[in-house]
Amino acid sequence: MSLKIKNLSVSLGEKQILKDISLEIKPGTIHAIMGPNGSGKSTLAQALMGNPNYKIQNPKSKIQINNKNIINYGPDERAREGLFLAFQNPTAIPGVSVANLLKTAYQLVKSKNKESRHKVGIRDAVNAHSSQTASGHNPALSVWQFNEMLVEKAKKLGIPQEFLRRSLNEAFSGGEKKKLEMLQALVLEPKYAIFDEIDTGLDVDALKIVAKAIDELKKTGCGVVVITHYQRILKFAKPDFVHILVKGKIVASDGGKLAQTVEKSGYKKWSEN
Amino acid sequence: MTQFAQPITSGYQYGFHKPENYAFKAKKGLSQKTIEEISWHKNEPDWMTKFRLDALKIFYTKQMPAWGGDLTKIDFNNIYYYIKPIGKKAKSWEELPKDIKDTYDRIGIPEAEKKFLGGVSAQYESEVVYKSIQNTLSKKGVIFLDMDSGLREYPDLVKEYFGKLIPPADNKFAALNSAAWSGGSFIYVPKGVHVELPLQAYFRINAANMGQFERTLIIADEGSFVSYLEGCTAPIYTTDSLHAAVVEIFVKKGARVRYTTIQNWSTNVYNLVTKRMRVDKEGIGEWVDGNIGSKLTMKYPSVYLMGKGARGEVLSVAYAGANQHQDAGGKAIHFAPYTSSKITSKSISARGGRTSYRGLIQVFPHATAAKTKVVCDALLIDDASRSDTYPTMDIRHSDVQVEHEATVSKIGDEQLFYLLSRGLKKADAEAMIVNGFIEPIVKELPLEYAVELNRLIQLEMEGSVG
Known part of the structure; x- marks a missing residue:
């Protein structure tokens, strides 16, 4: 049981960005990936989630979730296998609320093993007005229960309830967007979650809340990858492993203390090689 | 409803009768004789016969619009101009095209409704619903009839308003409708009366409403309110290729009318509709217009803001899929001071479909302190699809606040x-x-x-x- 990345080489356009990355993330552990700007951190996140703009270079490249190779899976299939990505810059989707998205996504991700039914989908109005419809798709939770769970998790993150009905990532501050990404992770309960610079744009209080949530995910057995420039989030969400990514390669891997080394002396030591 | 009991000339049947009762069927093609026959079969007053014949002359002299969509394929001689709507519908469920039946199944429409929408059933149950609504309405003095019955029962009221807002000479298809009209709704709401439930053509189910050349007239007297809904989102199957309706609405002082249409004609239909509202002092006129079906739709609901402080709004949403062209939008004409208008248009083009926003804002010199806002957004699903915007603004003075926003976007990767x-x-x-x-x-x-x-x-x- 683990998320295994084997010999992952990735290019964007003509340019090769990741070179032969191998990592193993076990359930219930936190891996931090640190590195200077342009080292390929976000590329790693996007490639893991299956962004079609990023091309896999090496035919030997593998991404395995619990021994199943998902390297040829589309992003939606990866999500249904239990992978989650919190975006660095989540895009705005006018007219689509986080509540609406999560209602649909929850049904799909959670009922993964059952062949998803034809009409599962975009029917906020129906779902909101007829618990029968939605509970038909997801016997585990009624619409009412789902909403209650959503509101409770939002509250934990300090997200006002009205935000749940507003258009996704539209007219939200940077910090609010990051919290909404975190909320999605908490609701969808992925097996493995990647947080791409979730700490940027957060004030100290928000940072603590988000780090606490990451820690909570870890405790429920989620394997976590935290991509960051700074050590400060790692003070609250203590990593079991730290990997240094420079020019598309992992140049060092060690325990949590490595982050402190970076904090003190930067990446020079690895960049010069 | 007295007309149900009256013996009716020839085979033309009003109301809820069995399809096999419809005996009369006019020949294909348009002629003075056809129009005279229509009027005679309906036992209409002379003024209406004359109105129709005059309109026919205008139709002959008017040019086809050279703008908008491609109208060259319409063959006016290959159309039945008078035929009971029930009679022209598919006779059995089995005869309906498979894609239409499949869509009904997938949307999950109940069996009885499916048959009605497919034009198979006269749906007798709905007669009961209609009659109970009629009872409630008539207590308040509200008239809600099909247009043919309206003309028979309230000839003077109809004569006062009919064709006054959209005269036959307005455009070629208004002329055609004026000559050949059948069905549609006639609504009168007395002073100060608020009709709480939206009136739905759906309830007034005698299929005349779904005719090719339906004619709707709504008069909302001072301080009244009414909301009217027509159409439905399930595809309406028809073998006719031309739908040319006219809707005239009079919103008197302080009254408010909202007219909602969802159009989903099958994709062989040319849908060419003229809709206009006249809004008097402090009245509010609103169009909510959704176009999903048809081969070509050309429809620009308009508000004529005649009285001080009158308000008009047009909300238009259009979807064009493969082989479809939705040329839609709205018009607002400001004739009086302190009038305000807003046009919001959202269009989606997919699979090579084409949408066009076409709009007109006119502000006349004495319409001081007028306000108008136009927002039109287009969404393209793929590279094969197309969207255009044709906004026209004609502002005749400077004391006016004008806003215009337009966006075209693709579904982003x-x-x-x-x-x-x-x-x-x-x-x-x-x-x-x-x-x-x-x-x-x-x-x-x-x-x-x-x-x-x-x-x-x-x-x-x-x-x-x-």
């Missing part, structure tokens, strides 16, 4: 990837983006319409993904 990464399949993700795009208009629709529209978008997206 980023948006799509974001939703996919949450586990949504491509069709679901696209449908979610599209439904989000039209949400500002859909939320104005009655819930059942909104739900069906969202589901239809979902089906269309599944189709486009293959």
Whole structure:
């Protein structure tokens, strides 16, 4: 049981960005990936989630979730296998609320093993007005229960309830967007979650809340990858492993203390090689 | 409803009768004789016969519009101009095209409704519903009839307003409708009366309403309120290729009318409709117009703001799929001071479909302190699809506040990837983006319409993904 990345080489356009990355993330552990700007951190996140703009270079490249190779899976299939990505810059989707998205996504991700039914989908109005419809798709939770769970998790993150009905990532501050990404992770309960610079744009209080949530995910057995420039989030969400990514390669891997080394002396030591 | 008991000339039947009773069927093609026959069969007053014949002359002299969509394929001689709507519909469920039946199944429309929508059944149960609504309305003095009955029962009222807002000479298709009209709704709401329930053509189910050349006239007297709904989101199958309706609405001082249409004709239909509202002092006129079906739609609901402080609003949403062209929009004409108008248009083009926004804002010199706002947004699903904007503004003085916003966007790869990464399949993700795009208009629709529209978008997206 683990998320295994084997010999992952990735290019964007003509340019090769990741070179032969191998990592193993076990359930219930936190891996931090640190590195200077342009080292390929976000590329790693996007490639893991299956962004079609990023091309896999090496035919030997593998991404395995619990021994199943998902390297040829589309992003939606990866999500249904239990992978989650919190975006660095989540895009705005006018007219689509986080509540609406999560209602649909929850049904799909959670009922993964059952062949998803034809009409599962975009029917906020129906779902909101007829618990029968939605509970038909997801016997585990009624619409009412789902909403209650959503509101409770939002509250934990300090997200006002009205935000749940507003258009996704539209007219939200940077910090609010990051919290909404975190909320999605908490609701969808992925097996493995990647947080791409979730700490940027957060004030100290928000940072603590988000780090606490990451820690909570870890405790429920989620394997976590935290991509960051700074050590400060790692003070609250203590990593079991730290990997240094420079020019598309992992140049060092060690325990949590490595982050402190970076904090003190930067990446020079690895960049010069 | 006295007309149900009256013996009626020839085979023409009003109301709820069995299809096999419809004996009369006119020959194909348009001529003075055809029009005279229509009027004679309906036992109309002389002024209406003359109105029709004059309109026919105008129709002959008017040029086809050279703008908008491609109208060259319409063959006026290959159309039945008078035929009982029931008679021209499919005779049995089995005769309906498979794609139409499948869509009904997938939307989940109950069996009885399916048959009615497919034109198979006269749906006798709805007669009961209609009559109970009629009882409630008539207590308040509200008239809600099909246009033919309206003319028979209230000839003077009809004569005072009919063709006054959209004269036959307005355009070629208004002239055609004026000559050949049948069916449609006639509504009168007395002073100060608020009709709480939306009136639905759906309830007034005698299929005359779904005719080719329906004619609707609504008069909302001072301080009254009425909301009218027509159409439905399920595809309406018809063998006719031309639908040319005229809708005239009079909104008197302080009154408010909202007229909602969801059009989903089968994709062989030319849908060419003239809709106009005249809004008097401090009145409010609103059009909510959804176009999903048809081969070509040309429709620009308009508000004529005649009285001080009158307000008009047009909300238009259009979807054009393969081989479809939706040329839609709205017009607001300001004749008086302190009038305000807003036109919001949202269009979606997919699978090579084409949408056009066409709008007109006119502000006349004495319409001081007028305000107008136009927002038109177009969404393209793929590279094969097309969207154009043709806004016209004619502002005759400077004391006016004008806003215009227009955007054209494609479903972004980023948006799509974001939703996919949450586990949504491509069709679901696209449908979610599209439904989000039209949400500002859909939320104005009655819930059942909104739900069906969202589901239809979902089906269309599944189709486009293959």
